[in-house]
Amino acid sequence: MTTITRIALIGCGAIGTAVLELLRDDPALRVTVVVVPAEGMAAAQKAVPDAEVASMVPVAGIDLVVETAGHAAIEEHVLPALARGTPCVVASVGALSAAGLAEKLEAAAIAGRTQVQLIPGAIGAIDALAAARIGGLDSVRYTGRKPPKAWKGTPAEQGRDLDALTEATVIFEGSAREAALLYPKNANVAATVSLAGLGLDKTLVRLIADPATAENVHTVEAEGAFGSFELTMRNKPLAANPKTSALTVYSAVRALRNRVAPLAI
Numbered sequence: 001m002t003t004i005t006r007i008a009l010i011g012c013g014a015i016g017t018a019v020l021e022l023l024r025d026d027p028a029l030r031v032t033v034v035v036v037p038a039e040g041m042a043a044a045q046k047a048v049p050d051a052e053v054a055s056m057v058p059v060a061g062i063d064l065v066v067e068t069a070g071h072a073a074i075e076e077h078v079l080p081a082l083a084r085g086t087p088c089v090v091a092s093v094g095a096l097s098a099a100g101l102a103e104k105l106e107a108a109a110i111a112g113r114t115q116v117q118l119i120p121g122a123i124g125a126i127d128a129l130a131a132a133r134i135g136g137l138d139s140v141r142y143t144g145r146k147p148p149k150a151w152k153g154t155p156a157e158q159g160r161d162l163d164a165l166t167e168a169t170v171i172f173e174g175s176a177r178e179a180a181l182l183y184p185k186n187a188n189v190a191a192t193v194s195l196a197g198l199g200l201d202k203t204l205v206r207l208i209a210d211p212a213t214a215e216n217v218h219t220v221e222a223e224g225a226f227g228s229f230e231l232t233m234r235n236k237p238l239a240a241n242p243k244t245s246a247l248t249v250y251s252a253v254r255a256l257r258n259r260v261a262p263l264a265i
């Protein structure tokens with residue numbers, strides 16, 4: 001059996017905690033270090049008694065880095081790990097909307113002779129979209145619809161009382177790049193769809209605050225030489241973070257299990 005027994009998990013919030021729970025009894029995958037900001041180390045150590053808690057990824061003795069922390073963690077932890085030759089699995093795909101970061105990730109992975117894997121996270125059909133791109137895509141549209149409370153603490157609050165919304169309201173319309181930069185905790189999927197498809201600048205994105213939904217609803221419409229598809233995901237949010245869909249956790253665990261499974265799907 002292939003195993004990965006020295007995993008560093010970056011971030012111990014809604015996704016990280018749920019990933020740890022699902023991996024607890026997995027004989028092939030073991031998280032040995034959990035990385036959180038220095039000020040969160042004491043709380044994390046209480047929540048994760050079985051793993052070491054650190055503020056940096058150890059420079060030696062780590063086989064795989066898994067990021068479930070947020071955009072800042074890519075520059076801070078993923079780039080240096082790649083350059084050292086450690087493969088990385090990344091959930092905060094929207095970070096690649098920052099100018100030059102995708103190129104820096106590629107350069108670090110080349111220098112370390114390793115690979116960074118971007119997980120699909122809360123969205124499906126990334127395989128279909130990335131395959132369709134090979135034949136040529138004409139248009140890709142992404143719409144993200146979440147309850148008003150999921151947009152708290154974001155630019156959607158500017159000039160708007162989210163609690164007072166009585167109908168679905170478009171809070172953003174533009175490119176995937178702008179969406180991911182403005183909504184780092186809500187528009188990672190916009191970046192993922194665009195990186196698999198037409199790119200950050202040509203993918204049309206609409207973000208909607210909708211008091212009539214209790215789910216995180218993601219819609220992708222794509223057209224190209226392959227034909228066309230429309231996908232709608234109605235994701236249950238995590239209780240610990242209404243911005244984040246539970247599917248993101250399963251997507252991270254699937255990515256890890258596929259790295260050790262004798263038959264991967």
Ligand SMILES: NC(=O)C1=CN([C@@H]2O[C@H](COP(=O)(O)OP(=O)(O)OC[C@H]3O[C@@H](n4cnc5c(N)ncnc54)[C@H](O)[C@@H]3O)[C@@H](O)[C@H]2O)C=CC1
Binds near residue numbers: 015036093123
């Ligand atoms: N690809 C996708 O479909 C999705 C991706 N995400 C990404 O995952 C991230 C985490 O989501 P949640 O767990 O729901 O957030 P959360 O806020 O519940 O947890 C974030 C955790 O990361 C830690 N953290 C923050 N910055 C850090 C840094 N620089 N270094 C180390 N630890 C750091 C925090 O202390 C906390 O433990 C989001 O910010 C987003 O970027 C979230 C949802 C979907």
Ligand SMILES: O=C([O-])CC(=O)C(=O)O
Binds near residue numbers: 244
């Ligand atoms: O989890 C979700 O539903 C999607 C999300 O937050 C993101 O795209 O950043």
